[in-house]
Each structure stands twice: as structure tokens, then as C-alpha cells.
Amino acid sequence: MQLIKSYFIITFFTLFSITFFGQVKSIGLPDVRNYKRNEYKGGTQNWNIGQDKNGNLYFANNNGLFQFDGSSWRKYPLPNHTSVRCLKIDDSGKIFVGGYNEFGYFKTNNKGKLEYTSLAQKVDKNKIKIIDFIWKIHTLNNETIFQSFARAYILKNGKLSILKAPKRFQFSFVVNDKLYFQDVEKGILEYRNDKLYPLPNTTVLNNTEIWGMYSLSKEKILIITLEKGLFMYENNTVKPWETEANNFVRKNNSLGGAIINKKFIVLNSVLDGIIICDFNGKIIQHVNRKKGLQNNTVLTSFIDNKNNLWLGLDNGIAFLNESSPFTYFGFSYDISTVYASVIHQGNLYVATNQGVFYHAWNNSFKEDVFKLVEGTTAQSWNVQVIDNELICSNNRGALAIQGGRVTHIIDTKGYFGFKSMPNHPGYFIGSNYDGFAIFQKTGNGLVFKNQIAGFDKSSNSFELDDSYLWLKKDESIYKMQLSSDLTRFITIKKISQLSPKYKNIGSLQKIDGKIYFQTNNHFFKFSKEQDLFYEDKNLSALFKNIPIINALSEDSQSNLWYAFDESLGVLMKQNNHYKNVVAPFSNLTGNLVSSYLSVNTIDSKNIFIGLTDGLAHYDSELLNNFVTKPKAFIRSFSFPGDTIVLGNNQNKIENIRIPYSSNHVRFTFSSPIYENLETVEFSYQLEPFDDKWSNWSTISIKEYTNLREGEYTMKVKVRNSYGIQSEPSTLSFMVSPPWYRHFLAFMIYFILIIVGIYLISARVKMKIRKNKYYETIEQRRLYLEKESKIRQEQFDLEKEIEKLKSDKLQIKILAKDKELVNNSLQVVKKNKILNGIIHKLKEIDVEALDDSTKFQVSKLNKSIVKEVNTDKSWKDLEKHIKNVHFEFLKRLKEKYPTISPRELDLSTYLLMNMSTKEIAEIMNISTGGVELARYRLRKKLGLNKKENLIGFLMSI
Template sequence: MKLIKSYFYITFFTLFSLAVFSQVKNIGLPDVRNYMRNEYKGGTQNWNIDQDKNGNLYFANNNGLLQFDGASWRKYTLPNSTSVRCLKIDDSGKIFVGGYNEFGYFEPNEKGRLIYTSLAKKIDKQKIKIIDFIWKIHSYHNEIIFQSFARTYILKNGKLTILKAPKRFQFSFLVNDKLYFQDIEKGILEYKNGKLHPLPNTTSLNQTEIWGMYSIGKSKTLIITLDKGLFIYENNSLKPWNTEANSYVKKNNSLGGVMIKNNFIVLNSVLDGIIICDINGKIIQHINRKKGLQNNTVLTSFIDNKNNLWLGLDNGIAFLNESSPFTYFGFSYDISTVYASVIYEGNLYVATNRGVFYHAWNSSFKEDVFKLVEGTTAQSWNVQVVENELICSNNSGALSIKGGKVNNIIDSKGYFGFKRIPNHPNHFIGSNYDGFAIFLKTANGLVYKNQLAGFDKSSNSFELDDSYLWLKKDESIYRMQISNDLTRFISIKKINQLSPKFKNTGSIQKIDNNIYFQTNNHFFKYSNEQDLFYEVKKISNLFKNIPTIKALKEDSQSNLWYAYDESLGVLMKQKNNEYKNVVAPFSNLTGNLVNNYLSVNTIDSKNIFIGLTDGLAHYDSEILNNFVTKPKAFIRSFSFPGDTIVLGNNQSKIEEIDVPYSSNQVRFTFSSPTYENLENVEFSYQLEPFDENWSNWSTISLKEYTNLREGDYKMNVKVRNSYGIQSEPSTINFSVSPPWYRHFIAFMLYFILIIAAIYFISNRIKMKIRKNKYYETIEQRRLYLEKESKIRQEQYELEKEIEKLKNDKLQIKILAKDKELVNNSLQVVKKNKTLNGIIKKLKEIDTNILDDTTKSEFGKLHKSIVKEVNTDKSWKDLEKHIKNVHFDFLKRLKEKYPTVSPRELDLSTYLLMNMSTKEIAEIMNISTGGVELARYRLRKKLGLNKKENLIGFLMSI
């Protein structure tokens, strides 16, 4: 993977800013940002500071080497876990460090991680058992100098040589490409060609420690000692530098310092923070714990590539925004919310929520706090000069101030401010809590005259022209005409909109002595002749591309200051009478402006005071070009499960980045070496082709993506600093490998498998077709046979049905025949009964009366009849026949109902033959009642209820 974006890209703006003459302001304090140890996760003391080409900062800390990229801190420890006392970054990007019995360097590996290489291992431990602390490191004429108390270790071309101290080294310093050592016996020594050469007349400093040496002027060298003060070495002569700075050092002891562009000197102290002085020793700034530092002991100081000051403290790290055009008067100057400010008789006065405070304007601001004007302790809305008289608009009234105290209470009502009344010399109008009052300027000062009658609303936003007093109250305008005798309002008109197109009014202001009414950045003037408002396009066009403003004020230099969304901007008037919109520097004041009170006091282009909720800001507009630079964005690290690649550590080559699909969860961290107002630095990113658009701006400096599909990706990131200026995008490319089942080789294998599968399936299909044809033939044969079998079965069933019908028909015939036979048998029975009757009758005849012939014939007849009766077996044959014919029925009945008697079986047979009760009675030789009783008993044995048909049941068996 190739790293598209170069991390050494520096814009024209940055180069320009570093080339411009540096400035340290003597009014107010710079913005101070403290870093505590729980933020950087290191030790308390920070001994040395340096910066690499990418803008990353490094700190020699008690717990190791700290790296800060503007977004995150990283810590690197030495092998023996000792504290790091010094560091130096050479032109190659190596970070040389020194600690106790250890020195070497860090440099990035192929993945950008800083890896430590020890140089102390090259020392023969038999000869030198204790290296002691390495206190200073210098890059000097292709040599890296590591200085301890007893000796100096010199690294050149990979070889290490040793230079012993004549007695004992204190510290060493690189000044104007010359390297100096302090020896406690020989004084200051200059290092030349591997040897030490004493400087004349420097042994007088042997009883103190030198902590800094700097070149001031062409031939002067400033020497900073721990407890003896400051000295100038010039023409081989050493003398004290009797200045303000020297007095400070003698009082508080010094631990060195740093030069700011060869024009200012930062002096660290043990007891009282730092001072910044000019090359004449005049103190410009004094910053200590009371003024924002978290610790008063400053071990080291460093000027970064934007001329901002970093301090290594005995407990923590501090950043001072010295290159900013802003300095501040805050809690350390004993002032709070500022509503107005003014210069009067050599003093700077500020109106605050606690009263009016003042400070001498021409004297130094570095120490003194603002003093309270006696008698003003209350909410003060305004302080202004009215006809050479200082007037305070206070909650307690209109107050005249003189000599640091209230000279006169002009009126006891609460006031917002005063304005001159046109066409009425020496007359002024004041806006108070009950409306408006008239004041007259006299030889004894401003005098209250009368309250204007007819209107009792109050506001701090009002203007006057030749005809009317214009008041903005809420979102409406009041046009009020004052009587000629200045006693009352003779007309009052409330105006809710300036034109049908725009409702409400945003602000009233005077520009070039003309009153303008603003709504939604459109500016109107009033025509008295036509009694209407008309838009002034020239002024409106100035605000065409500006967010909707809430307030506008023209300063003494004709610049137009405007407030919008709790932010501030200004249209700076140029020499050609055009305006230049300046917004970026004021973004740091966003949220700190006093709501509804735009307080801007322009003394000149270098001295502009802006009221804030927590003090007063001083703005020097001439520093603007030096200050606003284009930031740089870095993709600081790229990580995924199993690996992390660190970028921006001066590595010469970035390996190609190929992420396995199993690790397709990637994480990016961003940074920007923009250390001013870090809480307002924002990032935006876009992962191509995953993200269609850039993300919203956010202060979050990391982004994670999960479950990325395989492919080539391009990560873009840009940064926007607190002044709204965007960087060029920084870019890194990487690839996510496909999973094994979506790899090219896998697709080739899939192709082969598909071809093989097609061939196999084709053969299988052909075999299947053949097999299907065979089975189709078999199936057709089976269907044919089944059909044939079905036909045969149907034929058989039909035959059986026919047979059954025949049997049923035969059975019916049999039953009919049986019935007929029974009937015949019954006739026979009747005949036999008749014959038996005849026989009985014959027996009753007396044969004795008959002759022999007749008697003989009578006997033959009797015998013949008896024989006929005795020889008639038709009934027995009938019974036998019936039992044979209905054998199956009788068998089934007996099996199902074993309790049925033979007599009941006969009854069942007769009932089956559908014989009547009478016929059955005759056959069974019982009465009809006996038949009914027999039927009842049979039903009971068969388990039939009354509703069930007995004959039908018997037929179903």
C-alpha cells in the first residue's frame, strides 16, 4: 500500500508565519493551558522539550519519553526504566535521549513504532562502571554530544568516544554554533576539534551553576546562573546584567530559559514561574501560579515551530499561546464580566458586574491588579467620556468619576448610557430604568435636568438623529419625537417591521454618523420626507456572506464590529475605503462574549479591548498575519486486530498495508500539531468508497470501521483549527484481502468444480434420462398390468355380484319354495288333523251294529286312514330341509348368541322366512300368544330394544 499524502507537507501560510518577526505583548496575559500528569500519564517533572519535523512534541519526563501530537499522548521508557533528563532530535529524525546510566536514541521501525537503541552498551563497563545522569545532548558538527557530570560521550559515524571533564562538568550550551561546557574548576570551556579551551575571566562563576547561555546582539552572550543572577560576557569580560530581569532571577533563582526569535528572553525560575523580557532586560510578561500556571517551578522552556511557549514544570506541563494576537485580563487581575471599557486621563477603566475598575494605562500590566473605583460597587452597564467627564452608568445611578472614586452622583436612577442630543448644544440624553432623562453639561460637569414624560420603557439600544429618538425594545422599534423644550415625547410610534418582506428588527447602529436599522443582515435607513424605510444595498452587500448578526458597532477607526451566534467578527476598513472581513481570530472568544452587550473599545490598531464574561481581552490586529496559519492533518495510526501502524514518526517508508479479511475491523486515530485552543480543533474524514460524503466536523480524533468487504480503500482526513481554517486532506491507502472462499484461487477452483459438476451432472442427466425411459417402460407395463388386473378384478367382482344376485335370487326362490313347502306342510297338517278327526269320529261309531261286510269295510277304511296319517313324514322332512337350507345362518346365530335354545333357533328360522305369527303358531303347535312370548324372549337374548326390528336384525346376521 502506498502512503499518498506526504507527512512533511507544510503550507505557504505556515512558512510565512515563521518568517515574520515575532512579537510578545506587554499587555495582559497569553492563554495558558496546563497539562496535568493524569492527562499525559507520566511523572511529575519534565526536564527537556523538543519538536520533530511533523510538529510532534517530546518531553523528557521522570517516567520516560513523552510524545504529544495534539490529540494523544504516548510514553516510551528506557530499558532500565530510569527518568529521561534530556533529549535532542537531529536532522535525520532520531530522538536522542539520556537518563541515569543510559543514553541512546529512538527511531521508527517499518511500522512507525519508536524503537529504542542503547548507546550505553558500547561503553566498556570494566573501565566506566557508572555513567551517571546525562544532562545535556547537542547536535554539533555531525556529532551527537551526550554530557554527564564526569565526562562527555561523543557519537560520530557510529563510533563512541569519551571526553573527560577537567574536574567536573556542570552543564553545556550551544550558542551561535559554538559549544560551551562549564567546569567547576576551569570555568567556561569552548569545545573545538575534540578539545576544550577555557574562556578568559569565567572562573568567577565556578561557585554557581550556569543554566543557560544565549547570544544577544552581535558580540554579547547572556549567562544565566542558578542563584547569582544574570551576566553579560563580551570581549573576554564578564559583568552583571543589572536589569529588571536580573533582580527577578536573584530573587527567585533561575533554571535557564529560551530565546524567542532573538528578540525576547524567557527566564525560568524556581520560585515564581517565568518572566519574558526584551534584550534590554525589561520585563514584558510575568506568568506564575497566580496567573495561570499550575506550578511555580519551571525546569525547562521551549519555543515551538509557531513561536508558542512550552514549559516543563516540576509538576506538569504548560502551554502559553504567545503567538496569538490576544492576551487576557481575567481573575488574576481581579476583574469579572466586562460591559464597557474606556481610556481616561492615563487610566484604563472597565465597567463590570461588580463595579468600575481601573489600571494605569502607561505603566506595566505585568503585576498590578485592577483597582475598584470607590462608590461604584454595583452592576455597571457602561463607562464613557462625556465632554471630558468620565460617567459611569450604574445600577445605583449616573455617577461622575474623578481620581479613582465617585466624584458626584448625578442621578440616583439606574442608567444604561448617554448620548449627545443633535441641535441642542451641551445637552445629553440618558437611558435609565424609567425611560429617558435630559442632562446639561455645565462648567461643574454633567447636571441632571429632567425626566422625559410620556414613555417609561428602558433599553441600552437607542440612537438619535435630528428629528427622532430611535429605541430598539425586544424586536420592535419605537420612533419618538422630543418636544423642543426637552420635557416630553410629543409622538411615539411602534414599528414592528421595516418592510413587508422582513419582520422584526435585529439592531440599531450608527455608521458614518447615519442611523441604520438592521434585520436579517439587510440595512435600512428612514426617509423622513416619504415616511418609509428603504434598504441601503451598499451596506447590505457588506454582510451578504456573513451569518445573521445580532449587534453592530462602529469603532473609532471606522471598523464595523458585529456579533453573531455568540461569536465576533469585524469588517476592517482599508485605506481604499473597502472592508476586509476578519473572523478567524475571534473564534476563540465564542461563547465568552457578553450577551446583548457588544463591548469593543478600539484605541488604535494595536490596542483593541473586547469585553468578555470572564474578563477583558486585548487584541492586536497587526499580529493577525503572523497568527492565522493553515493547519496540517495527520492520520496518526492505523490499526486492525493483530497489527498497528503508527504514521507521522518521520519513518522514511511505509510498508504496503494489506489487511486480512479475518481482521477487517480497522481503527484510525487523527492528530494535528495545532496546539492553540485544542478543545476547538475538529476533524472530518471520509473512507472511499465506503463513505459517500465527508463526515460532520467533530472533536473526536478516532474512527473505527467494522466488517469491511474486500477491496481497495482510501482514508482521507482533514482538520479545522479553532479559527475555522481547514487543512489539506491527509490520505492513506490500504486493501482488505478477500476471505479464502472469495479469493482468486478459490474462484479458479470454483470454476473447475463448476465445469466438473456440469460434466458430472450432464452424464447423470443422460443416465437419468435412459433410466427414466426404462422405468417409464416398466411403469407403463405396470400400469397396463394394473389396468388389466383391475379389469379382471372388476370382472371378477361383477361375476361375484352376478353370482350374489343369482344366490340372492335363488335364496329368494328357496325362501319362496320353503314358504310354499311350509304351506303345503301346513295343508298336510290340516289334512292329518282332519283325518285324525275322522279317525276319532270313526272310533265313536259302534261297529257292532254293522254287518260283517260293512264292518270289514269299515275296518279297512279305518286302517287305511291310520296308515295314511302314520306314514306321512312331510313335516319331519320339512324341518330337516329347513335346517339344512339355513344351516349357516343358524350356525352364525348360535356362535354369536350361545344362549339361544333350539326352539328359539327354529323361531328365528321361521321369522327369517317372514312367516306370520299364526303360521308359526301352527307349525310350532303353540298359540299366537306363545309365539309373541317366544319372540320377546328371543329379542331379550339378542339384546334388542323395542325400537329395533327383529326380522331385520336376523337378516343382517
């Protein structure tokens, strides 16, 4: 398919370099497309039509102004919601409109949307209370004229002036750059320099409404009236235009018309659609409801920029593809599926699924229907002229036709077709439902001779050469040799492939008198001498860049017609080479009759192609701008909160920026292509979001959601039904980042990062300094702790030493105390002994002694008493004990304030681990007294029986 497009582009530019001339065909009907009111969502009547520079169409409708861009319809009502009766588009793109009590213009704003500006507001309401309907709008010599029945409102340089009707205006028209008004009393008036000048001898039309005035030449003006017909104004004289067209207008009334390329006249009618006539008044086409229009009352007609015809109907809109080289004979001509066609004795015959129909070839095809050939009502596979005799291959048999009826049945078997037999003049072979039969041409016409025995298969695809009959059946071919008496097949061979490379056989055809066998676009011929198939490289090369074909037929002009994928193409023979033409036939895709390629070339201007719903007529010489390169438009660009309409705008809108919150965008596409809208396809690419172009699709809407911020370019291109692609149309826009990803935000982030880095750096430095300080402090602390520990250890050591010394001293003291106690006890014993001696001495009777002895005894007693009285050892011992155990006695006294000195002494003795006997001796009490004193001490110290008194005292 891509190769076809490339080939066609070459054809396109060849055509485009030629000046195109519009042409209206007199054979068949143009393709008609009706738009019902439920499609455009408007009112019934459409009064006027216009087209802007971008190709968009505008319709003055009962419900307002309607715009059509080829993809969608848009409605623009007037402020007072009245009917729009007329419109006019000037060179600046303003769309002037007029309705009831309202007129003004629509103009695109900076977002491409149509905005209405009322000019009726400039009218002085005190002087003119009712403006009435504005019926016509004209732009001429920097003036815009809005015409109602009572007056004309003239806009010039922004100022509005009023031109009153002499009596009452009817309608107005611009002819040869001159503006004419019809006044019901003054006739036709020419407007010049703010004044009206009557045209001579035009008051004869005062009793009728003029709906159209057109220039046929510098001297001739065609005047179209509602009821009186057509008139010609020439040499200041009005006279009826007595033509075929005038008869139609008088019968059906006319509501104006249009001129097609200064060659043809479109005449609207009230009762019977439209006619198109030439400048001589000869009717070329007649299109009415029966022939495809949805309504017979045509209010307005308009020729678009491709010379196609638009009709504003009393109910709906119609499009007639007049620029196409194709016209059609369809249901309105009472024919259905066409399998073959031929011209014979001044009639065009077509073989259909309902029988054979015919129509006079030399007469105008305005006649409504083809006529059925009597006796052929059945499936008709073919209709051929065999030796000047018309033969129909019909389900009922082989039928001879003459004068619009079947004259006789040649054979009753069903037949597919007939071919002449080489080397057997006057003999023909026919393919029937049971195989093949032999026929002979006689003075009485074609005569059945015999059925060929030995083979009962058949089809419509067969050929004969000097030696064999070749039949294509399914995907194989049969090579069959006839006996010399033509009664049987003596050899039959089935062939499934022509070459080891290619399986299956695509088609069988005869080109330039030679039989070719085609498989995968490779063409082979058969060599009888070598009994093999060999490829024709030259013919294969012709089809190298063409899709695989399934049928091929050579016409009377040596053109090669081929079918592929339900489509049609042709290699047009030009001198000694062929030119591939595909694009014009794309409209026929899907409408060709499967397995029955029917192309009847009468001449280059008259080519008939059989279709499933009728017959197509093709004029290959009709070079027209139907193949012009299409244009693609991004019709609108929408996002939440706003819509930008681009289809109307003459200039591209730049610097489109949308907020991030509106990053859900929607595009609509359009192309001012109005032929075969169903096959118009779009492809798009949003850069840089899409990596490649989208697949071709008839959908003209595309949405994107959650676009990231950035710059985007939307590109769209269109492909029309002929396979021509447009140049891409582009729209650039920017999605602003969210505030947290905005440039300023990033600047703030950058500054914050710098500040953060600085603060972090300063903090790190400060931390480093602080850490160094703390490290120094810590080192100092550790040093001091270590030093303190050393000192403490030294102190502890010294303390330990002191303790050891103290313990040693204590031990010494205890030893000394023990020694002292022992000494004290010895003293106590000594004194006791001495006291005992003193008592003993007292017992001695000194009187009985001599003086010397008495003196000696007295002296001894005194000495002992003196020794006892002067002995301070106990007091020193007691003082020493108190000094040694001062701290203990202090703590004991602080803890137990009620303890007595005697009990303190007892505690000290107990602490010294003295025995009860020793304590008794020291305290000069009995051992029982010591135990009693111990009991009292325990009680005062609050000790129970189980607690050790000495251990408790040692813990204090």
C-alpha cells in the same frame, strides 16, 4: 458559516504570503493551558522538551519520554525505568534521550512505532561502572554528544568515544553552532575537534551553576546562572547584565530559558514562574502561578514551530499561546465581566458587574491588578468620556469619576448610557431604568435637568437624529419625538417590522453619523419626508455573506464590529472598502457579553473587547502564523493482532494488508494544534465504505467493524479553532478476503465449475446416450412386449380357440361319452336280457323237446352265449373312459394315493355326471352299494357333509 470560512480562506492566504515575525505583547497575558500529571499519566518533573518535523511534542519526564500529538499522550519508558533528563531530535527523526545510567535513541520502525536502541551498551562497563545522569544532548557537526557530570559520550559514525571532564562538568550549551561546557574548575570550555579550549575570564563563574547560554548578537552571549543572576560575555569579559530581568533572576533564581524568534528571552525561575524580556532586559511579560501557571518552578522552556511557549514545570506542563494577537486581563487582574472600556487621563477604565476598575495606561501592565474606583461597587453598564468628563452608568446612578474615585452622583436612578443630542449643544440624553433623562454640560460638569415624561421603557440600545429618539426594545423599535422644551415625548410609535419581507428588528446602530435599522442583515434608513423605511443596498451587500448578526458597532477607526451566534467579526475599513476578518475572533466565541457588544478601538494595535470573564486585548497589526493551515494525521491504525503508528513516521506506510479475521479496525487522529484544543474538530471518510465526509467532531477516534474484503482509503481532515481546514491525510489498506472468497479460492471455484460443467456435460451426454440406449431398449421392450402381447393375445386366442375346440371336443366327447354310456347301457341291458334268455333257455327242458327243437334251442343258447361272451363293448367302454379321463385320474391318484381302482371308476362316473342307477348298472352293484361307495369315497377324499362331491371332483 460556510461563507465565513470561504471568506476567511482568502484572508488566510493573504496572511500566509507575508513573512511572519514573532511578537510578545506587553499588554495582558497570553492564554495559558495547564496539563496536570493525571492528564499525561506521568511523573511530576519535566526536564526537557522537543518537537519533531510532524509537530509532535516530546517531554523528558521523571517517568520516561512522553509524546503529545495534540490529541493523546503516549509514554515510552527507558529500559531501566529511570527518569529522562534530556532529549534531542535530529533531522532524521531520531529522538535521543538520556537518563540515569542510560542513554540512546528512539526511532520509528516500519510500522511507525517508536523502538528504543541503547547506546549505553557501547560503554565499557569494566572502565566506567556508573554513567550517572545524562543532563544534556547536542547534535553538532555529525556528532551527537551526551553529557554527564563526569564525562561526555560522543557518538560519531556509529562509534562511541569519551571526553572526560577536566574536573567536573556542570552543563553544556550550543551557541552560534559552537558547543560549550562549564567545568567547575576550568570555567567555560569550547569543544573543538575532540578537545576542550577554555574561554578567557570565565572562571569567575565557577562558584555558580550556569543553566543557560544564548547569543544576543555575534559578540554577545547571555549567561544565565542559578543564583548569581544574568551575565554578558563580550570581548572575552564576563560582566553582570544589569537590567530589570537580572533583578528578577537574582531574586527568584533561574533554571535557564529560551529565545523567541531572536527578539525575546524567556527566563525560567525557581520561585516565581517565568518572565519574557526583550534583548535590553526589559520585562515584557511575567507569568506565574497567580497568573495561570499551576506551578512556580519552571525547569525548562521550549519555543515550538509556531512560536508558542511550552514550560516544563516541577509539577506538570504549561502551554502559553504567545503567537496569538490576543492577550487577556482576567481573574489575575481582579476584573470580571466587562461591559465597556475607555481610556481617560492616562488610565484604562473598565465597567464590570462589580464596579468600575482602572489601570495605568502608560505604565507596564506587569502590575498585577486593576484598582476599583471607589464608590462604584455595583453593576456598571457603561463608562464614557462626555465632554472630557468620565461618567459611569451604574446601578447606583449616573456617577462622575475623577482621580480613581466617584466625585459626585449626578442622578440616583440606574443608568445604561448617555448620548449627545443633535441640534442641542451641551445637552445629553441618558437612558435610565425609568425611561430617559436630559442632562446639561456646565462649568461644574454634567448636571441633571429633567426626566422626560410620557415613556418609561428603556435599554442600552438607543440613538438620536435631528428629529427623533429611536429605541430598540426586544424585537421592535420605538420612534419618539421630543417636545421643544425637552420635557416630554409628544409622539411615540412602535414599529415591529421594517418591510413586509422581514419581521422583527435585529439591531439599531449609527454608522458614519447615520442611523441604520437592521433586520436579517438588511439595513434600512428612515425617510422623514416620505415617512417610510428604505433599504441601503450598499451596506446590505457588505453583510450578504455574513451570518445573521445581532449587534453592530462602529469604532473610532470606522471599522464595523458585529456579533453573531455568540461570535465576533469585524469589517476592517481599508481605504474605500471593507475586509471581513472573522478567524482571529473564533477564540472568543461563547465569551462575549450577551446584548452588550463592547469594542474599544484606541488604535490598530490596541483594541479592547469585553468578555464574560475579563477583557481581551487585540493587536490587529500583529500578523502571525496563528492562522497557518493545520495538518491532519492518522495517528494510528489498529486491528486485532497489530497496531500501526503513523503519527511519528516520516514516510507513508504502503501495502498494508490485514486478514479478513481482523476486519475490525480502529483509527486515531491527531493534529499538532495546541491552541484551543477544545475546539479542534476532525472529519473523516472511509472510501468506499462511507458515501460522504462525517460531521465535524472533537472525537479523534473512529472504529469500523465487519469490513468486507477490498481496498479502502481512510481520509481525515482537521479544522482548527479559526475555522481553517487542513488538506486530507490518507491511509490506504486492504482487507484480505476470507479463504473461501480469496482469489485462489475463486480460481479453484472456477476450475471446479469448469470441471463440474465438463463432468455434468459428460454425464448429461452419457445420460442422453444412456437414455437413448434405454429408450431404444425400452422401445424394443415395448415392441417385444407389444409383440409378446400380440403373440400372447394370439396364443390366448388360439388357446381360446383350442379351448373352444377342446370344449367343443369335450362337449362332443361328453356327448360321445353319453352316447357311449347309453350304448354301453344298452349293451348291458342287451346282455342282461340275453343272460335272462339264457337262464330262461336253461329252464327249458330240452329233453322233452324233439331233436330238432332241441338242436335249435341248443344252437340258440350257444349263439346267445357266444354273443354274450364275445361282446367286448364294456371293456372298450371302460378303456375309452379311462383314456378320456386319464389326466383327471392321474391328478386324483397323485393327490390321493390310497384311492382304489374301483373308487377311481366311481369318481370317473361321478365326474361324467352319471346317475346312481346308471352307475349301479355299470358297476353291476345295487344302488345302495353305489351310495356306500360314494360315502367311502367322500371319506377318503376328506370331504365333510356340506361339500359337494361332484363339484370337488370337477375342481381337481
